[in-house]
Structure formats: structure tokens, C-alpha cells
Amino acid sequence: MLDIKFVRENPDVVDKSCASRQNAHWDRERFFELDEERRTVIVEVEKIQAERNAVSKQIGQLMREGKKDEAEAAKAKVKANKDRMDELNEKRGAVEKELFDLVAAIPNIPHESVPYGKDDSDNPEVRRWGEPTTFDFEPKAHWDLGPATGMIDFERGIKLAGTRFYLLGGAGALMERALINFFVDEHVKAGFKEWWPPVITNYDSLFGTGQLPKFDEDLYHVSGGMYLIPTAEVMLTNIHRDEILSGDDLPLWYTAFTPCFREEAGSAGRDTRGIIRVHEFDKVEMVKFAKPEDSMNQLESMVAEAERMLQLLKLPYHVVTLCTGDIGFSATKCYDLEVWLPSYNAYKEISSCSNCWDFQARRANIRYKDPKEFKGTRLVHTLNGSGLAVGRTMAAIMENYQNPDGSITVPEVLRPYMRGMEVIKPIA
Numbered sequence: 001m002l003d004i005k006f007v008r009e010n011p012d013v014v015d016k017s018c019a020s021r022q023n024a025h026w027d028r029e030r031f032f033e034l035d036e037e038r039r040t041v042i043v044e045v046e047k048i049q050a051e052r053n054a055v056s057k058q059i060g061q062l063m064r065e066g067k068k069d070e071a072e073a074a075k076a077k078v079k080a081n082k083d084r085m086d087e088l089n090e091k092r093g094a095v096e097k098e099l100f101d102l103v104a105a106i107p108n109i110p111h112e113s114v115p116y117g118k119d120d121s122d123n124p125e126v127r128r129w130g131e132p133t134t135f136d137f138e139p140k141a142h143w144d145l146g147p148a149t150g151m152i153d154f155e156r157g158i159k160l161a162g163t164r165f166y167l168l169g170g171a172g173a174l175m176e177r178a179l180i181n182f183f184v185d186e187h188v189k190a191g192f193k194e195w196w197p198p199v200i201t202n203y204d205s206l207f208g209t210g211q212l213p214k215f216d217e218d219l220y221h222v223s224g225g226m227y228l229i230p231t232a233e234v235m236l237t238n239i240h241r242d243e244i245l246s247g248d249d250l251p252l253w254y255t256a257f258t259p260c261f262r263e264e265a266g267s268a269g270r271d272t273r274g275i276i277r278v279h280e281f282d283k284v285e286m287v288k289f290a291k292p293e294d295s296m297n298q299l300e301s302m303v304a305e306a307e308r309m310l311q312l313l314k315l316p317y318h319v320v321t322l323c324t325g326d327i328g329f330s331a332t333k334c335y336d337l338e339v340w341l342p343s344y345n346a347y348k349e350i351s352s353c354s355n356c357w358d359f360q361a362r363r364a365n366i367r368y369k370d371p372k373e374f375k376g377t378r379l380v381h382t383l384n385g386s387g388l389a390v391g392r393t394m395a396a397i398m399e400n401y402q403n404p405d406g407s408i409t410v411p412e413v414l415r416p417y418m419r420g421m422e423v424i425k426p427i428a
Contacts, residue, residue: 001104001363008035017109020116020324026106034099041092045085052081104207105214108359110324111333117323123336124323129307130316132340137404141343142395143274146172148406150427151398152275164264164278171424172394175410176282178417179390180257183284183309187387190305192255192286197235199258200226205238208364210330210356220261220279228261232285233384240289240366244377247370251290251298255387257282275391276341276348282390288383289366292358295381296333299355302385303335306351309388312413315396316340318347332357337388339396350392353385 007014011028018024055074063071115124146152151172157165168176188194206212206227211219211234220228229235236254245252260283271277286305290298303319310317322334331354338347358379361367367377401409406426410418 001359002106003362004103007031007103013109014106020110021107022118022325024107027102031102034095038092038095038099041088041095045088048081048085052078107329108332108357110327114327114333115321115323118325120326122323123320123326126319126321128318129311132316133342133400139342139399139402141274142398145398145402145408148426149408149424151424165280166275166278174418175394176390178414179393180282180284181417182414183387184255184257186309187255187286192253195236195254195256197232197256197258199229201229201234202226205234208238208241209234209360210363214329218263220263229258230262231260231283232256232258233287236285236287237360237382237384238364241364243366245289245368245380247291247368247373250368251288251294254287255284257284275395284387286385286387289380290383292381295355295383298383299333299353302383303353306337306353306385306387310337310339313397313411315400328354330356330359340400341396342399351386351388354383356382
């Protein structure tokens with residue numbers, strides 16, 4: 001979340017930020033009403049506390065002087081002051097909670113380098129790698145190739161769990177595991193520490209990364225006020241919630257594979273075929289904790305790491321910068337990697353790499369100390385990115401590596417993870 005002091009001193013910046021995001025709003029008038037009310041309460045509490053302290057000192061003297069009635073009156077005054085202070089502190093708590101909730105609902109401010117735009121159609125291309133795959137035959141979509149090769153069973157997936165779930169079998173299940181292991185192994189080689197987190201989390205973790213309270217309808221709720229995770233970013237970032245890190249240890253690079261669960265409440269009618277937009281999917285996530293002056297460099301290196309996965313798989317893609325109208329709630333700057341999918345005749349998102357600045361760290365209270373550079377503590381900067389979304393990677397492999405006979409060539413880097421399999425043939 002934003003610093004309340006920053007919001008107080010820069011309301012026009014917040015106005016401009018929300019306007020540039022197109023659909024973001026904050027109650028500026030209510031913010032300053034609450035802020036003034038809070039200050040008024042604090043001043044009154046301090047005044048009553050000073051009066052109470054002064055009267056308390058008089059009680060002993062009055063008792064020693066035998067002025068019992070005056071002493072009793074002073075005691076009554078002290079009690080009345082205490083009761084009033086209790087009322088004011090309760091009021092202050094309510095005001096500060098409302099003020100906190102108001103500020104917590106304001107999205108992060110886009111970095112000055114983020115281009116203005118209304119939606120994803122305004123995202124400028126940064127670079128592209130490879131050329132869109134062309135065929136000398138009529139290519140098939142992954143939702144046709146999957147059943148034909150026995151890799152994906154959509155009907156039984158729906159039977160088992162419902163719409164937007166699918167079942168992997170044979171080479172499909174093998175490729176899913178192969179991609180997971182390949183991504184994690186490569187990230188570990190690059191210097192990331194692997195974690196294996198739970199897939200059920202609590203409110204504080206989701207608040208810390210910005211999913212709650214804003215995106216509650218997109219989450220799967222389970223018993224006891226718990227949730228299924230929408231991404232491993234939640235778990236990796238909150239490993240250090242309420243902790244003070246050492247500046248000597250920064251940057252920290254973390255990675256983890258987890259299944260991810262999303263209601264996709266606002267995506268009715270979008271990408272309904274295939275495995276592009278589903279309720280449960282596998283993903284390998286990258287998270288970084290960095291010093292403020294280094295976080296933009298860390299963002300670029302994170303993007304490069306996600307790109308490296310696509311290059312090793314020899315999948316054509318491009319990188320776009322998300323404009324102000326498309327950037328996520330917690331991000332100050334974000335790049336999307338979009339892989340070429342012949343079935344769409346377009347690029348589709350396969351990784352989103354974000355620098356969240358100190359926005360998540362303030363929500364999750366993640367700080368660091370570095371006595372050589374400054375006194376006290378500072379908020380770290382947090383970053384996250386997909387490395388990569390496994391299902392979408394499989395769909396891209398199936399479509400870009402398909403052959404005229406309906407078979408699918410296995411990318412060379414995956415073959416050691418797939419028992420040496422070179423080609424996935426259609427089932428008889």
C-alpha cells in the first residue's frame with residue numbers, strides 16, 4: 001500500500017495515478033476528513049493526558065495537607081479524564097482503521113517510465129524473439145491436438161471437477177512434470193533458491209501481496225477463513241512478512257512450483273476453449289527482494305530469466321510494457337511475455353514480471369537494515385514473475401511443434417525430462 005504520509009502530501013499525484021489507470025478510484029474527500037478527525041482526536045487526547053498528569057500530582061499534596069474533599073474531587077477528575085481518554089482512543093482506533101482501509105484500496109502508482117494507455121491494446125512492444133510459426137499444412141489448435149494425442153482429456157476433466165478443469169494423461173502428464181522440473185532446475189542454476197510452500201494460505205498473506213481485500217471474488221475460499229493460493233507469489237513474498245532482513249543478503253532470489261487456483265470471476269466468455277484460462281493450473285514463480293536502488297535492475301534480469309526459458313524451448317515470443325490502463329494493482333512497472341499461439345494467430349501472455357516497489361513490503365511489513373548505509377530500517381522492494389505458466393507453455397509447444405501427421409515434436413531441452421521421448425504420436 002501507499003504511505004499515508006505520501007498520500008496526505010501528494011493527493012494530486014494519487015488523483016493522476018488513479019486516472020491513468022482508467023478504472024481506479026479513491027475517496028479523496030473522505031481521506032482528508034478522516035485525517036483531520038484523527039489529528040483532532042490526538043490533540044484532545046494529549047491535552048487531557050497533560051491535565052490528568054497535572055491533577056494526579058496534586059492528589060498526594062492535597063492528602064498531606066488534609067484537604068480530603070479537594071483530593072477526592074481531584075481523583076474524580078482523574079477518573080473522568082481516563083474515561084474520556086478511553087472513549088477518544090476507541091474513536092481514534094475506528095478512524096485509523098477506516099483511514100488504513102481507504103489507503104489500502106488505492107493501487108500502486110505507476111513508475112514514470114510506464115506509458116499511458118487505456119487497455120492492453122496500448123501496450124508497446126519492447127522486443128520480439130523468433131518469428132511467428134508458419135506451416136505448409138493446416139495447423140490444429142491445442143484443444144484438438146490434446147485429445148488426438150491422448151495428452152488432454154477435456155470431457156473427463158469436466159466430469160471430475162466441472163467447467164474450466166481438464167485432465168492430463170500419458171505424454172501430457174509427462175510433459176507437465178517435465179516442464180515443471182525443467183523450469184525449476186534452470187532457475188536454481190541461475191541462482192534462485194527453491195521453496196515448496198503450502199497451497200492454502202491466510203488473509204494476512206493475501207493482504208500482504210495485494211490480492212485482498214480487492215480481489216476476494218477471484219479467490220477460492222476454504223474452511224477456517226483460509227484460501228487456495230492464486231499464485232506462489234503470495235507464499236514466497238510472505239516468507240519474510242514482519243521480518244527485518246540484512247542488507248548484506250539482498251537481493252534474495254526465490255522460486256517455487258505450485259498449482260494455482262482462480263475463480264476467474266470476471267472472465268466469462270474469455271478463452272473458453274483449451275487450457276489458456278482455467279480454474280486450476282501449474283506455474284513456476286520467481287520472487288525477488290531487493291534494495292530500492294537495485295530493484296529496476298532486478299526487474300530487467302527477471303524478465304531476461306523468463307525469456308531464457310522460452311528461448312531454450314525455442315518458442316517465438318515478444319515482450320510488451322504494460323501501460324497505465326493494464327498494469328496490475330500492486331505493480332509500479334510490469335512487462336508481459338507473450339508467446340505465439342497459432343490457434344489465436346496472436347501472442348498470448350505466458351509470463352508477467354512486476355516490480356511492486358515498496359507497495360507489498362509496506363502491507364507485509366518487510367524491512368531491511370544496512371548499518372553501513374543508513375540508521376534504522378527501510379522497506380525492501382519486492383518483485384515477482386512467472387517462470388513460466390506451465391499449461392500455457394504446453395499449449396504453445398503443442399501448437400508450434402506440431403507436424404503434418406498430427407504428431408508433436410518434443411523440444412530438445414525437454415527430452416531428458418521425458419524419458420528420451422522425441423515425438424508424441426496421435427493415438428490409434
